[in-house]
Every structure is written in C-alpha cells, then in structure tokens.
Amino acid sequence: MSKLPNIGTSIFTVMSKMATEYNAINLSQGFPNFPVDDRLTTIVANLAKENVHQYLPMAGYPPLLSKIALLIKKSYGRTVWPETEILVTAGATQAIFTTIQALIKTNDEVIILDPSYDCYEAPVLLCNAKPVRVALNDDYTPNWETIEKACSSRTKMIIINNPHNPTGKILTESDFEALEKLLLKFPEIIVLSDEVYEYITFEEKHISSHTRSLLLNRCVMVSSFGKTFHITGWKIGYLIAPEHLMIEIKKVHQFLVFSVNSLSQVAISEYLDVVSVEEIGSMYQEKRDYFRNLLKNSRFKLMPCEGTYFQVASYATISNENDVDFCKRLITEHGVEAIPISTFYADGKDLHLIRFCFAKDNATLEEAAKRLCAI
Structure with a gap:
C-alpha cells in the first residue's frame, strides 16, 4: 500500500x-542553461587533484560554515553561530524534507500557502501529519485573515516561500507584521522560511526572515547555493535554525545523508572568497x-x-x-x-x-x- x-x-x-x-x-x-562562472570551474578542476574526496563533518565543512555565517552577517546583519545554527544540506529540498521530518509529528498540521512548490506536502504526509493548503489571493498576496482561520492548536508549522515560486512575488513589511501577530496568538507554530531565491530580486529586495527579531527563535531558513550560483545539479544548500531546533534537525540529517558532497563544499567555500x-x-x-x-x-x-x-x-x-x-x-x-x-x-x-x-x-x-x- x-x-x-x-x-x-x-x-x-x-x-x-x-x-x-x-x-x-x-x-x-x-534551471539555467548558460555556463557556470569560470572561476568556480577552475576551483573545481584544481580541487579534484587535492585530498577533498572523503567524508566531511556531518554538519558541513567548517570553513564553509564560517563563510556562510559571514554571508548572512553581510547580507542581513544577523549573527549566527557556525557550530550550532548552520547545516549544509544536499539541496534545499533535502533541507525542507529533513526539517519537516524532524519537527512535525503524527496528527500535527502544517499550513502551506498555495500556489506552492510541490516538495512541501509529501514530507508532511510521510509524518502522518496533515497539510492544510490555504490559497493566496488572486494577486498572490497572502490573506492573513484566512490563514489565521486555518490555524488551530494542532498547527505546528507554517511554510512561507519568499521570493515566491511560482509567482515571483515577495512578502511586504505588513505581511511580516501579520505573521508575527499570528505567531503571538499561536506560540507552538514554527516558521519554515524557504528563501532559495533570496539573491534573485529586482527593484525591491526581499525582506528576509533573518531580519525579523521576533522570528529568529522559532524559524528555520532554507537557502540554496544551486539557485544562487546557477549550479542546480550540484544539489547543495543550507539551513539556519536556532540551536534547540537544529539539534532535532541534525538527528534526522545524519541518518538521511550524513554529510554532503565534499568536493562541492570545499569548492563553494573557496568560491565565496571571490564572488559577489x-x-x-x-x-x-x-x-x-x-x-x-x-x-x-x-x-x-x-x-x-x-x-x-x-x-x-x-x-x-x-x-x-x-x-x-x-x-x-x-x-x-x-x-x-x-x-x-x-x-x-x-x-x-x-x-x-x-x-x-x-x-x-x-x-x-x-x-x-x-x-x-x-x-
């Protein structure tokens, strides 16, 4: 069955x-069809001859964890601790799956805002939990009144995707204020913030969950090197979570993939020194x-x-x-x-x-x- x-x-x-x-x-x-940055392919070519082909630590290559922390500090002004709050993952999809598997239990409910990326629902179902799909308005803005009505004592997570796939919308200041008010009313809800397109914004930069002090202790942020550096086939991303959530997430991660491709981690660590x-x-x-x-x-x-x-x-x-x-x-x-x-x-x-x-x-x-x- x-x-x-x-x-x-x-x-x-x-x-x-x-x-x-x-x-x-x-x-x-x-996925892009244009060439990868020559600087990155040169790094990979040189590293292929080096001793970078064995298991790395479960949470990630330590220099890469440190550089992710620097990137977050530079991008959003947030200080995160590499040893306890960052996890390198085999793509953002694995990050999302692992987070849901770690934090959602049987009969919990998870709010998913439609139209939604198709990888959100399956891990919820595999937890014997209930995905609660709530449609955005026809202009793809969130209807926070409808979202709040969908919440209950069983709601344990709400997934937001910002910038949003498939619509290209970004959340506004008022959206985050509404989300924060919602979280005050439902103190058990964790936010899973899918921000894989965080560096692909245009006239207005997106507001990251990293910048919202009220969210930091109950939010998991998911990012993607694959999207950012147009290397989707590498399947490498990372997530940021407060230590009390990260402890549980790492428990699942170690039995799902244990550690992520070593060559790609070392290559990206070096690439972050030269790319903007x-x-x-x-x-x-x-x-x-x-x-x-x-x-x-x-x-x-x-x-x-x-x-x-x-x-x-x-x-x-x-x-x-x-x-x-x-x-x-x-x-x-x-x-x-x-x-x-x-x-x-x-x-x-x-x-x-x-x-x-x-x-x-x-x-x-x-x-x-x-x-x-x-x-």
Missing part, C-alpha cells in the same frame, strides 16, 4: 518528457527585462515579477482551455514548454496562468519568444 497514494508523476516530469518528444524549448524547469552575491540579482534582472521586452508584442499578459527567475503570464485572451491542456498544446503545436500554475494548487485552481523560466541564454529566450509571439 502506497504511503503517498495521491502523489503521482510530477508535472515537471510530464512536461519535460513531452518537450523532449516534440523537441520543444524548455522554459518550464527552473550582489551581482546575481542584476544579471537576472537583465534577463527578466530582456524576456519581457521580447514578449511585449505577444498576446500574453505578463504578471509582475519581483523576484526568482520565473515569469507568470496570462493566456486568457488566447484560449479558454484549462492551463494543463494549453501547456500541452504549447509544446505540440508551438514548440515551447511552460508549466501550468493550477498544478501548484491543492484544488487545481485555474486562472489561465502559466509559468516561464527565463534563466536561459539569450538565444534560447529569443527563439522561444519568436514562437510565442506567433501565437
């Missing part, structure tokens, strides 16, 4: 398989603006994109089809792969919106836009 009877093949797998069959341009999955994370947002803002400009004469209506490398677009003036069927036809007839937003909702809410990934080289974006503008 399946432990996840209602979870099947992900929409990403389905669409990517179709895209391969029809030789479509892949603007669905969130401030450059990341500027690079992606250029790509966002370029892609939006390419589509300005199309029949798609582009939604605001405040962060991430995803562009949500409405096709309401093009077709009345549901978004899954429209995306399939986009592949078979026009050779472009996108993701339907309804698949990020528990109830399949369909607003005739789809998501494009613009983390691609200009030639890919140009050819995709040419095809989309022809619709």
Whole structure:
C-alpha cells in the first residue's frame, strides 16, 4: 500500500518528457542553461587533484560554515553561530524534507500557502501529519485573515516561500507584521522560511526572515547555493535554525545523508572568497527585462515579477482551455514548454496562468519568444 497514494508523476516530469518528444524549448524547469562562472570551474578542476574526496563533518565543512555565517552577517546583519545554527544540506529540498521530518509529528498540521512548490506536502504526509493548503489571493498576496482561520492548536508549522515560486512575488513589511501577530496568538507554530531565491530580486529586495527579531527563535531558513550560483545539479544548500531546533534537525540529517558532497563544499567555500552575491540579482534582472521586452508584442499578459527567475503570464485572451491542456498544446503545436500554475494548487485552481523560466541564454529566450509571439 502506497504511503503517498495521491502523489503521482510530477508535472515537471510530464512536461519535460513531452518537450523532449516534440523537441520543444524548455522554459518550464527552473534551471539555467548558460555556463557556470569560470572561476568556480577552475576551483573545481584544481580541487579534484587535492585530498577533498572523503567524508566531511556531518554538519558541513567548517570553513564553509564560517563563510556562510559571514554571508548572512553581510547580507542581513544577523549573527549566527557556525557550530550550532548552520547545516549544509544536499539541496534545499533535502533541507525542507529533513526539517519537516524532524519537527512535525503524527496528527500535527502544517499550513502551506498555495500556489506552492510541490516538495512541501509529501514530507508532511510521510509524518502522518496533515497539510492544510490555504490559497493566496488572486494577486498572490497572502490573506492573513484566512490563514489565521486555518490555524488551530494542532498547527505546528507554517511554510512561507519568499521570493515566491511560482509567482515571483515577495512578502511586504505588513505581511511580516501579520505573521508575527499570528505567531503571538499561536506560540507552538514554527516558521519554515524557504528563501532559495533570496539573491534573485529586482527593484525591491526581499525582506528576509533573518531580519525579523521576533522570528529568529522559532524559524528555520532554507537557502540554496544551486539557485544562487546557477549550479542546480550540484544539489547543495543550507539551513539556519536556532540551536534547540537544529539539534532535532541534525538527528534526522545524519541518518538521511550524513554529510554532503565534499568536493562541492570545499569548492563553494573557496568560491565565496571571490564572488559577489550582489551581482546575481542584476544579471537576472537583465534577463527578466530582456524576456519581457521580447514578449511585449505577444498576446500574453505578463504578471509582475519581483523576484526568482520565473515569469507568470496570462493566456486568457488566447484560449479558454484549462492551463494543463494549453501547456500541452504549447509544446505540440508551438514548440515551447511552460508549466501550468493550477498544478501548484491543492484544488487545481485555474486562472489561465502559466509559468516561464527565463534563466536561459539569450538565444534560447529569443527563439522561444519568436514562437510565442506567433501565437
């Protein structure tokens, strides 16, 4: 008997398989197709000959933990302790899974804000706990009144994703104030703050949970080197948590992966000495603006994109089809792969919106836009 009877093949797998069959341009999955920084590949090449191929300490390579602490201090002004508050993980997904497995028990409830990344629900179900899916407003802002009504004495966690996948929205000061008031009313709730796109923001920088003093003692923050440095295949991230939560998280981590790939940890530790994370947002803002400009004469209506490398677009003036069927036809007839937003909702809410990934080289974006503008 399946432990996840209602979870099947992900929409990403389905669409990517179709895209391969029809030789479509892949603007669905969130991975860049442009080269990695030469400085990083040079570091890796040099390290491959060094003694960096055995197990590292369970929590992470000590110099990397120290440099993560410096990065957080520089980015957010927060002091974290490398030995007790930082854990290097095999990607952000593992960080999220491990946190939920460590902190959520049978019959607990976890608030998930829809549309939501598909890795949030499964670990909750595997804990024999209950995911409580609460839809954002149609403009993708949180409805805190609805969220509060969904909370109860059984609620033990709320997951926030900021900047938000798939919509590209960022939370505001008033959102955090509402969240903090909610936590005062429900002192047992822990916040899981998924901030993997933290360095991919544009006109306004996102407000990180790291900067909210009222959250720090009851919040787990998840970050991704894969997203930040466009090395998604490395599957390396990290999480920050207060010591009393980290003790429990490490208990699960040691039996799930024990320690993360040694070469990648040492390489990133050295790379952090030469790279500036401030450059990341500027690079992606250029790509966002370029892609939006390419589509300005199309029949798609582009939604605001405040962060991430995803562009949500409405096709309401093009077709009345549901978004899954429209995306399939986009592949078979026009050779472009996108993701339907309804698949990020528990109830399949369909607003005739789809998501494009613009983390691609200009030639890919140009050819995709040419095809989309022809619709």
